[in-house]
Amino acid sequence: MTQPQWSLVDEYFGTLFAPADAQLENALKATAEADMPAIQVSANQGKLLYLLARLCNAQSILEVGTLGGYSTIWLARALPVDGKLITLEISPEHAAVATRNIAQANLASLVTIRVGPATDSLKDLISQNAGPFDFIFIDADKANTPSYIESALRLARPGSLIVVDNVVRNGAVVEAESTDPNVQGIRASLAILASNPRLESVAWQVVGSKGYDGLAMALVLE
Ligand SMILES: C[S@@+](CC[C@H](N)C(=O)[O-])C[C@H]1O[C@@H](n2cnc3c(N)ncnc32)[C@H](O)[C@@H]1O
Numbered sequence: 001m002t003q004p005q006w007s008l009v010d011e012y013f014g015t016l017f018a019p020a021d022a023q024l025e026n027a028l029k030a031t032a033e034a035d036m037p038a039i040q041v042s043a044n045q046g047k048l049l050y051l052l053a054r055l056c057n058a059q060s061i062l063e064v065g066t067l068g069g070y071s072t073i074w075l076a077r078a079l080p081v082d083g084k085l086i087t088l089e090i091s092p093e094h095a096a097v098a099t100r101n102i103a104q105a106n107l108a109s110l111v112t113i114r115v116g117p118a119t120d121s122l123k124d125l126i127s128q129n130a131g132p133f134d135f136i137f138i139d140a141d142k143a144n145t146p147s148y149i150e151s152a153l154r155l156a157r158p159g160s161l162i163v164v165d166n167v168v169r170n171g172a173v174v175e176a177e178s179t180d181p182n183v184q185g186i187r188a189s190l191a192i193l194a195s196n197p198r199l200e201s202v203a204w205q206v207v208g209s210k211g212y213d214g215l216a217m218a219l220v221l222e
Pocket of ligand 1 (some may be wrong): 030034041067068094139140141
């Protein structure tokens with residue numbers, strides 16, 4: 001199996017289950033035109049996030065890592081009209097593009113973008129008692145992901161779902177001695193997800209249009 005085959009199958013599944021619409025296409029186009037990296041989730045992954053948020057009956061969603069708002073749009077579409085989504089982004093340029101894309105998708109009333117290092121924004125959210133969030137999607141700098149998970153736990157409730165993206169690192173996640181801070185960040189994150197008694201977790205490998213990658217998911221128990 002090779003990348004072209006994975007992409008073809010992803011496209012086929014995407015056509016069936018996550019067909020592009022004008023708003024999602026606009027978000028991708030505007031992100032590319034702003035010279036931002038194409039590191040958003042794939043259409044099928046976006047649909048998976050949407051379905052998971054629906055399954056949680058999420059009224060409140062927290063996202064760490066906005067980019068151009070592509071995953072934000074998928075997630076916000078899972079919310080009821082009085083729901084809320086807070087998304088954290090360090091780059092003012094990314095946040096500006098995301099703000100336009102989210103408005104264009106008619107979701108501005110549900111979504112707030114907080115600009116700044118996510119560690120600081122999460123501290124603020126905790127001190128402001130902004131939780132609990134029903135669904136938390138972590139998709140920013142991998143080295144800081146362990147601290148994002150610890151903060152997420154303080155912003156969650158029993159029954160919340162935490163999803164962490166990009167946990168395979170092209171297979172390097174198995175390299176305990178890796179000097180790559182992203183690999184070590186993900187390894188430390190998985191260790192928390194596996195050992196924290198408040199969590200019941202799983203991680204799995206994925207192939208598709210984005211190559212070889214994976215997701216981890218944790219249910220907050222208490
Ligand atoms: C993989 S992209 C997010 C993709 C987005 N979730 C999607 O699928 O459409 C990661 C984003 O995290 C942001 N980021 C990186 N480090 C950050 C930090 N310390 N705090 C907040 N955001 C950060 C980057 O600027 C980038 O926009």
